Amino acid sequence: MVLGLFRKEKMWGPHHKLKSHYDVVIIGAGVHGLSTAYYLAKNYGITDIALLDKTYLGGGNSGRNTAIVRANYSTPEGIRLYSESLDLYEGLSKELNFNMLLTQMGHMSLAHTDSAVNGVWKRAEINKALGVNSRVIWPDEIKRMVPALDTSQHTRYPIKAALFHPPGGAIRHDAVVWGYAKGAEALGAEIHPRTTVTGIDVSDGAVKGVRTSDGSFVGADVVVNSTSGFCSTITKMVGVDIPVVTHQLQACVTEPVKPFMSKVVVSANLHVYVYQTDRGELVMGSEIDPYSSYSPLSTFQTLEAIAGHAVELFPGLKNLRILRQWSGVCDMTPDYSPIMGRVEEVKNFILDVGWGTYGFKSGPASGHNIAELIATGKTPDTIKPFALARFDANAQVSERGAAAVSH
């Protein structure tokens, strides 16, 4: 009977042999790459797709993020993209017939200073204008929602207000990867884990295909870079530098305790965010490390900062023990918005990179839009503002205030 609990069939097929040519080659089989493949196959009937990944499925940042989803950003461009994503996440378990354990528990961004209160007011109003459910709440309501928070006004950073975003929450990130992999594979896309891309062939200003670690050449009509962490390295293979600096982002999880809080609590001033998972563990994260690095190892200093700041918010956590700590490498852009779309210098090379610390929550929408771009040849309006060319036109989409700490 116990054995019946385990899955007998494999969720996706056996290891394919790489063909010599595909319509679309997607580098990076994380949430972004897999959702691109899935929507290409489902919405546009393009099924001759190879997904190449350096490690196993979900081994990159798709399995290292803290699984939070939300749409309460601060620019109209950002809000449109992330709310499209949240809408897709809401129907995803049903669509892919795979339970992703979406819990829309509510997302709370605390404001500890007058300028932060102005910031959350502004975000709430822009959110409302674009149909995203957000409102400003005050300490008495905050205390009612999360009684464990220290809302006394004598702390170092007293809580003055918060931006409350009811549809925000968390979704099981591994399940999202597996669900999309299952869906994309069923429609005909090939997934090639442990296949590193070592070079991209370009001739006459257009991409011709990629070279992989086993020495084979794979021709492609379109190559998509949907990697995280190493997106600069891959883009450099076509001779283009992008405005990305790679930093580490660290998070940790505590031992499980009885359920006592049912909201995601974020504090930008204290550089920390906390929520309790279905298992009772507290997931806590911080902001990016202050220097660039590709190292996968985490640091004691960040752990100390996360723990100290979490205890400032929740004094009751002081005796809780940390189970584990991990880090992911994040591609930070100057304006904390992604780089999506075509590259002027090289034809048929499409970027879905620069996803910094906010890539997981946008996975479905970016896959959806990148698929539309590949299939129709036209850049959808949703992702137009995120083109690489925005840096030359001085048209950045500044999401720093809404994306720097609150993941």
Next chain:
Amino acid sequence: MGFLLACPNCGQRDVYEFRFGGEVHARPQFGASKKDWMDYVYRRSNTAGVENEWWYHRMGCRRWFQATRDTTNNSVLRTFWTDQEGSDNAVRARK
């Protein structure tokens, strides 16, 4: 991963005493094209490997210096003042 950085003035210190100033890259000359300036301001090589970087000892002597570091494992190969031989001076003109 945290690491130690040898300030040329103060010696080995914890990396958290310093401010990271980004990779060293050449500044365009006066009169360069807008594209060159935009590339200088925004685009980065972002090397996964050995690169030269600016660092500022904010909790020590408060001086800027350069370091050669491997970004894949954070090992610091050397640190030096920018007028030292072998330094990649950022005001050097772009070719």
